[in-house]
Amino acid sequence: MIKMIMARSRMRRMGMAWQKGLIKKMRLHSYSSKVIMSPPLVSLDLPDVWTHSSSHDHSLPPPVCSYQRSATVIDGKSIAEGIRSSIAGEVKRMKDSIGKVPGLAVILVGQRRDSQIYVHNKIKACEEAGIKSVVSLFPDDCTEDEVLDALSNFNEDISIHGILVQLPLPQHLDEGKILDAVCLEKDVDGIHPVNMGNLAMRGREPLTISCTAKGCIELLIRSGVKIMGKNAVVIGRSNIVGLPTSLLLQRHHATVSIIHAFTENPERITNKADIVVTAAGVPNLVRGSWLKPGAVVLDVGTCPVEDASCEFGYRLVGDVCYEEAVGLVSAITPVPGGVGPMTIAMLLSNTLDSARRAYAFT
Amino acid sequence: MIKMIMARSRMRRMGMAWQKGLIKKMRLHSYSSKVIMSPPLVSLDLPDVWTHSSSHDHSLPPPVCSYQRSATVIDGKSIAEGIRSSIAGEVKRMKDSIGKVPGLAVILVGQRRDSQIYVHNKIKACEEAGIKSVVSLFPDDCTEDEVLDALSNFNEDISIHGILVQLPLPQHLDEGKILDAVCLEKDVDGIHPVNMGNLAMRGREPLTISCTAKGCIELLIRSGVKIMGKNAVVIGRSNIVGLPTSLLLQRHHATVSIIHAFTENPERITNKADIVVTAAGVPNLVRGSWLKPGAVVLDVGTCPVEDASCEFGYRLVGDVCYEEAVGLVSAITPVPGGVGPMTIAMLLSNTLDSARRAYAFT
Structure with a gap:
């Protein structure tokens, strides 16, 4: 048993060293991507090397958070503006290089005021970043087939790289059936079961989150x-x-x-x-x-x-x-x-990434 | 605000009442299915009605667990035997009614002693339940294509309703690629990303868990x-x-x-x-x-x-x-x-369910 624990301890040290190298590598990668600082997912899969002493392990750095009298207010608006500006730069570079821009299609059903505002803001953000956008508006009492037809057209349209169905949908529409009709490659909301399954499972990577x-x-x-x-x-x-x-x-x-x-x-x-x-x-x-x-x-x-x-x-x-x-x-x-x-900035980022994949543009 | 809270409290009461009715209904359902007592998944999707007072909510029944000097030992072996016996009964009913039995295919690569024992136990359990089983054995140094070919044959074989790839695979084989090749309908291990995504997402139901x-x-x-x-x-x-x-x-x-x-x-x-x-x-x-x-x-x-x-x-x-x-x-x-x-009993149950779907046998 002692031998087992020693071996495990060595594995853990190796794991930690490997992990430090990996984090350094990921930081380099993320800086070079310019837009998003989050590291790629699969590289984050670290081996779970268990130790019996994990509860008393002081080798991990102390928590970043420490008690303060007044909180730092995280300025999402300003951070998102910076990201959107980087995305606009990347879109321009794509247009200059290959004469193409990313395209986002939005499906909005009904007259919900909040959904209308959300969609308006998304479209405005696309315009500012140079991303093409199309909105399909449907009345509250539209049929499922009408929505599915629109989705099918967007799936086939090679100038569209992301499709967003604004939720919630009216009760009479089958949300699952409609979301399933969005092809995996254009699921910029990351809500397709394959994307969710691949996000959940270790060793796998979703196309979109x-x-x-x-x-x-x-x-x-x-x-x-x-x-x-x-x-x-x-x-x-x-x-x-x-x-x-x-x-x-x-x-x-x-x-x-x-x-x-x-x-x-x-x-x-x-x-x-x-x-x-x-x-x-x-x-x-x-x-x-x-x-x-x-x-x-x-x-x-x-x-x-x-x-x-x-x-x-x-x-x-x-x-x-x-x-x-x-x-x-x-x-x-x-x-x-x-x-x-940040949600809007990430929607633009996901649409850009999808267009990059479609055009093999790096 | 008070109006909002009152409305929420009413919704919660309605939710609880609905939930009690549902649980009763599910119990009836589960007793009638004879084999598995777990209720169907999607019916368990309960609305999340939040209240501000949830921390002081005494309407929920007290915990079942209470401190005892000596624990009840949960006899998985005996419970599993009961389930396997019920499965054998259902398999016999299927054979008598439509002249078909469920079929399980297992792929085993390499000479790992533990994997061999697990596979042996699974095959033995299939035999006892009247489920047909096939094992494809591959040497440690087999190629990915050899395994993929075998999988492809099992995918097409209409007498096979479940395919199990015994894990872990040797390092040189791409586990993700091989598992992805198992068709969704025959994924009796519930490890396909679509099954996992549908297990994770509310309002959806995986084919297999x-x-x-x-x-x-x-x-x-x-x-x-x-x-x-x-x-x-x-x-x-x-x-x-x-x-x-x-x-x-x-x-x-x-x-x-x-x-x-x-x-x-x-x-x-x-x-x-x-x-x-x-x-x-x-x-x-x-x-x-x-x-x-x-x-x-x-x-x-x-x-x-x-x-x-x-x-x-x-x-x-x-x-x-x-x-x-x-x-x-x-x-x-x-x-x-x-x-x-229980793992083996559930493998038989998943294989039976898959055959039921294939033959539309209820």
Whole structure:
């Protein structure tokens, strides 16, 4: 048994050394890609070498987060602007080199005001980055076949590299059937089961990762937050945000717990977390008592709340009770201006990547 | 805001009532299916209705687990025998009705002693249940094309309903490429990315779920362990066990945390868990101090350790320090005779289900 433990300890040291080299290599790679700082996924697959003494292992660096009186506000808007500017540069380079630009198609069904605003913002961002965009608008009472026909055309259109179905769809449409009709190569939302399966499974790499999940990781990396080994909690388990964020955090070797509405005593889990990503869509769900001093908080929740004093009669609020959190945590994203702008930036990035693959443009 | 909370509280009550009705319905369904007690997956998709007071919600029943001096030993062998006997009955009914039996093909590459034993046990179990089985044996130095050719033949063979590639494969073979070649309908190991993606995503249902993950849930259900709302920890994140088990526990509305070799202070997380499933493959990794009194422990670890006093010169040990755990937890699976036999029973069940689909036999 002693021999086994010694061998394991050696393997672990080798693993750590290999891992350090790999991280250095990945940093070099990510700087050279110019747009996104997140490393490629598969290279992050590190061997799980277990030791019996892992609980008392002091070889890992201490947590980045330390208790501060006033949190750093993570300026997602400014970070996203920088990324969008880099993407615009890459799109120009593609156009100058091969005479092509990336193309995004959006399908919007119905008259939901929030969906209309989201789509408007995405299209505007495409224009600014030089990405071609097309929107197919359908009335609330359209048929499934009408939507599927439009999807089929976009799948075949070689000038379109990304297809986005704005969710939620009206109840009478089969969301699963419609999303399945988007061809894997153009699934810029990362919501195709093959992309999700490949994100979940070690040793595999999805073509695309959910824009919000990718945006969250990018914010953590750009804010200098260490993810590996940290306790991360994801609140919410939606297919589009909570699930891929939890899977991606795990790919970055965080220890992930997923909280949902059936969780008993959620704050007993959240207040042990170094990183909290919340995407429940419930204003003020996360109170100060839910958070560990010094934690890093990413608030994906974006809920319109009536407010007559605001221009449009409402204001957007997140899941986190910001006033309670800001004096307690080490870093936090505001709502709006935190994760939201990153989601759009990652959509442009995913569309650019898809066009790069289609044209074999590096 | 008060109006919002009241509406949410009403929705929650409705959700709970609906949920109770659903559970009752599912129980009826599961009893009628005769073989597996786990409910169908998609029906388990419950709406996440969040409340601000969820931390103080006493409407949920108290935990099943209570502290006992001596744990119930979950007799996986006996439970699996019962399931295999039911499967044999169903196979006979299929043969009598339509003159067909389910067929399983196994691909085994190389001379690993443990893999040979596993395959031998699976084939023997097939024979006893009346399921046809075929094994393709390849030498250690076979080429990828040879394995892919065999897979292609099994994919086309209408008498084969399940294909199993015994892992691990020798290093020179591309595991991902080989597993991807198994057609989705015959993926009785539930390891195809589409099956994994559909297991992960709410509102979707995989054709097949990993045998071990399914076996673990079946053991919990048959042992009367409540899963919904409980804190569950999965130790290990392999594609074949840890990952699907964590996803399946979440489908059953547990609050799941995934521990791996990069987790800092793993026992600080495991000793808060009501349910611990451990699949690290490290003997005695989980000590008594890692476990909460009254927890339920499923030990998937199966590691051969040299022991001259045993018939074959070795004995199998799990991840859990059994002697320390047994006086502390409320229920535990032994190694061997716990989860292992369930994995084989679930393989037979998955093969039967696949044949049922192929022949539209209910």
